[in-house]
Every structure is written in C-alpha cells, then in structure tokens.
Amino acid sequence: GENVEQHPSTLSVQEGDSAVIKCTYSDSASNYFPWYKQELGKRPQLIIDIRSNVGEKKDQRIAVTLNKTAKHFSLHITETQPEDSAVYFCAARKAYGGSQGNLIFGKGTKLSVKP
Amino acid sequence: DGGITQSPKYLFRKEGQNVTLSCEQNLNHDAMYWYRQDPGQGLRLIYYSQIVNDFQKGDIAEGYSVSREKKESFPLTVTSAQKNPTAFYLCAGGGHWSSYNSPLHFGNGTRLTVT
Numbered sequence: 001g002e003n004v005e006q007h008p009s010t011l012s013v014q015e016g017d018s019a020v021i022k023c024t025y026s027d028s029a030s031n032y033f034p035w036y037k038q039e040l041g042k043r044p045q046l047i048i049d050i051r052s053n054v055g056e057k058k059d060q061r062i063a064v065t066l067n068k069t070a071k072h073f074s075l076h077i078t079e080t081q082p083e084d085s086a087v088y089f090c091a092a093r094k095a096y097g098g099s100q101g102n103l104i105f106g107k108g109t110k111l112s113v114k115p
Numbered sequence: 116d117g118g119i120t121q122s123p124k125y126l127f128r129k130e131g132q133n134v135t136l137s138c139e140q141n142l143n144h145d146a147m148y149w150y151r152q153d154p155g156q157g158l159r160l161i162y163y164s165q166i167v168n169d170f171q172k173g174d175i176a177e178g179y180s181v182s183r184e185k186k187e188s189f190p191l192t193v194t195s196a197q198k199n200p201t202a203f204y205l206c207a208g209g210g211h212w213s214s215y216n217s218p219l220h221f222g223n224g225t226r227l228t229v230t
Contacts, residue, residue, distance in 0.1 A: 034218060043205060043221040044158070089158065091219075093210075099163075099171060102148075103210050103219055107157040 002027040004092050006106030014114055019080050021109045023090035024072040030092040033073045034103070035064060038087045047088075048075070080113045087111070118142060121206050121222035128200075128229050136191045136225045138206035144217065147189040150205040151175060152224075158205065164189055193227065200229045 003026040013019050023033075034049035050057045050064045050073065057064050061080075066073040077084055087110050091103040122137045140147065149161040160173030164183040178197025183189055189208075193200045203226050210219025 036219075043223050045221070046218045049218065098165075102146075102160070102163060105158045110155075 001100070002030060002092055002094065002104040004090060004104050004106045006090050006109055008109060009107065010110045010112070012112045012114065013080050015080060015082060017080055019077045019084070019111055019113075021075045021088055021090070021111070022072060023074070023092075023106050024070075025092040025104075026071070027092070027094060028068075028071060029094045029096070030071075031095050032093045033064070033066060034091050034093075035062075035075050036089040036091070036105075038089065038108075040086070044089060077111075080111075082113050082115050085111055085113045119206055119208050119220050119222035121204075121225050123225060124223065126225055126227045128227070130229055131195045132229075133192055133194050134200075134227065134229075136193070136204055136206075136227070138189045138191065138222060139187055140189075140208045140220075141187065142208055142217075142220060143186070144208035144220075145186070146209060147183070148207040148210070148219070149173075149179070149181065149189070149191045150207065152203040152205060161191065161204075193229075200227060202227060 006023045031052035036044035037047045038044040048064050061078050063076045087108045089108045090106040093103045120139045128134045146165045148163045150158040159175050161179050162181040164170035167186050170181050180192045205224045206222040207219050209217035
C-alpha cells in the first residue's frame with residue numbers, strides 16, 4: 001500500500017524566513033496531495049492541495065510543488081509569521097475505490113516561528 | 116454554521132467503562148472517518164465508513180467499535196478492551212477519492228481521559 005514519509009519532524013525558523021517541508025510517497029498511482037495545518041489543541045485544516053496534473057500551486061505565502069518522477073512534494077511557506085507555528089501534515093491519495101481511495105498521512109512536522 | 120460536529124469536547128471516564136463519542140455531519144459526505152492522535156504524534160486511522168450501514172477497520176481498530184445507521188452520524192465507542200484509550204479523537208468526513216471535489220473536513224475533536 002501507499003506510504004508517505006515527511007521530513008523534518010521539527011522545524012524552527014526566524015520570523016520572515018522561509019520554511020520548506022518535504023514528503024515522499026511510494027505509490028506512483030497517487031494523484032492528489034493535500035496539506036493540513038493543525039494548531040495546538042485544534043483540528044487539522046486544509047491549507048492547500050495539488051493534483052498530479054499540476055506541478056506547482058500557490059496561495060499567497062504558501063506554495064506546493066510536486067515532482068511525480070521522484071514521487072515527492074513539498075510545502076513552501078515564505079515570509080513566515082508567528083501564527084504559522086503549527087503542525088503540518090502532508091497526505092496522498094489514489095483514484096481508487098475502497099480503502100485505497102483513503103488519504104494516507106505523513107507523521108507531521110512541527111513548525112516553530114520565532115519572533 | 117455546520118460541518119463536522121463532535122461532542123463532547125472533553126470526556127472523562129473510569130477504566131473499565133465503555134464510552135461513546137459522537138460525530139454528526141451536515142455536509143452530505145458519504146465517507147466518514149475516525150482518527151486517534153496521541154501527544155506529538157500523527158493521525159492514526161481507527162475506522163472508516165464509505166456508505167451507510169457499512170464500515171471498515173483502519174490501522175488501529177482493536178478495542179473500538181462504530182456504527183453507521185444514518186449518513187449524518189458516525190459514533191465511535193471506546194470499549195474497555197482498548198488498552199490505552201486516553202487520546203485526542205478526531206472525526207472527519209469527505210476526502211475519499213469517490214468524493215472527487217470534496218476535501219477531508221475534520222471535527223473539533225474529543226479529548227478522552229481515562230483514569
């Protein structure tokens with residue numbers, strides 16, 4: 001089955017710097033890659049997603065890039081702010097029915113933005 | 116407002132007691148999920164349901180049970196057989212490949228403490 005690995009597990013940056021979180025997936029059939037942000041004690045919320053027919057997607061200060069050949073995708077946050085501090089989860093999914101159509105999550109990256 | 120509603124937010128139980136966590140949705144999702152999250156850890160899938168009256172075990176189903184009698188409701192019972200039930204429990208809906216344009220939406224979670 002699909003396996004999603006996420007690195008680093010923790011990341012500390014200075015306010016204003018950029019942050020990059022990387023994920024690799026094992027199943028080349030995966031075609032949908034969302035990113036979730038979870039603030040302390042709260043629920044994960046979708047912040048950006050990308051489908052396999054697109055190489056890059058941006059939304060203000062966040063962007064996601066996808067390299068299908070290498071089977072990895074990355075989250076880029078520019079001009080980081082203290083409110084970006086949270087745990088970020090990547091995920092991957094195939095266009096299959098049944099259990100294979102479920103999202104598979106990485107283990108998360110705890111991002112700390114220091115003022 | 117609406118979405119995925121979990122109740123209660125905090126739940127305390129004595130060891131050996133079964134406890135049921137509520138999850139209701141008004142987003143018309145066919146697929147619903149239960150995840151467990153331990154401190155500093157990722158999301159582990161307990162059970163999922165892709166249609167009414169059907170559900171499947173996830174990665175850590177032992178000691179848990181679910182039902183899906185209505186599309187709107189997917190309650191989780193933590194039984195006395197679950198060895199380490201204290202955790203943060205997240206219910207989610209949507210997100211399956213069959214829900215092509217529907218991202219996974221999470222509830223606000225229930226923090227269960229068993230002593």
